[in-house]
Amino acid sequence: KHPKKAVKLTPNTGEPPIYFLIVNDTTLRMVNDSLMEMTTDTSYDIVRMDHFRGLEAYWSVPYGDTTARGGKWIKGPEMKFISAVKNGLPKLKMIAEDLGFLTPEVHELLDETGYPGMKVLQFAFDARSDSDYQPHNYGRNCVVYTGTHDNETLVSWLDAITRAEMKLVRDYLNDHHTPKRLLNKSLIALVMRSAAKYCIIPMQDYLGLD
Numbered sequence: 001k002h003p004k005k006a007v008k009l010t011p012n013t014g015e016p017p018i019y020f021l022i023v024n025d026t027t028l029r030m031v032n033d034s035l036m037e038m039t040t041d042t043s044y045d046i047v048r049m050d051h052f053r054g055l056e057a058y059w060s061v062p063y064g065d066t067t068a069r070g071g072k073w074i075k076g077p078e079m080k081f082i083s084a085v086k087n088g089l090p091k092l093k094m095i096a097e098d099l100g101f102l103t104p105e106v107h108e109l110l111d112e113t114g115y116p117g118m119k120v121l122q123f124a125f126d127a128r129s130d131s132d133y134q135p136h137n138y139g140r141n142c143v144v145y146t147g148t149h150d151n152e153t154l155v156s157w158l159d160a161i162t163r164a165e166m167k168l169v170r171d172y173l174n175d176h177h178t179p180k181r182l183l184n185k186s187l188i189a190l191v192m193r194s195a196a197k198y199c200i201i202p203m204q205d206y207l208g209l210d
Helices: 025-040 079-088 103-113 154-160 165-173 180-192
Strands: 005-008 019-021 047-050 057-060 072-075 094-096 116-118 143-146 198-201
Touching: 005 057, 079 103, 094 116, 154 180, 165 180
Parallel strands: 047 094, 116 143, 143 198
Antiparallel strands: 005 019, 057 072
């Protein structure tokens, strides 16, 4: 069983230690206190909730295991957590990072929260013929990024993708003439014209950095 406090796990993968907090009334107060500081700080317009899918279910690894292989899916707090945040901070604007292994239950939870989910343009041009990350599939209630802190810059990404993926990009843009080094500008314009409620462009993509 999980201890009822913060747990430090140090896997033997070479990655940094991971800290987990068990969701209970004390944890909810801690989260509310942290979010309250953000809402009173004018540096923040909106807050992103990372690893949103963990609110529906999360991968639980027994204490002491040296790998994650012995873990299993455990139901998360779902709307109990969201309701506590909304009741405590009704004016807080939130983005849900709904990336990763998503199930119908995760999509249903996101719809119930009303939070905008995320679209990452760099995920749009893979082998699938019609991806949810392609701009014509965006609904209004979402936030589109050209890339996040986990991605390459647009310029580096364009240099790294396969010839087939580059053809998908150019076909989607209907642009087979713009030099590759300038396609970052075309892709920024593409997401700016989408139906997404918010559009976030990293500065390095605007500057064309690799």
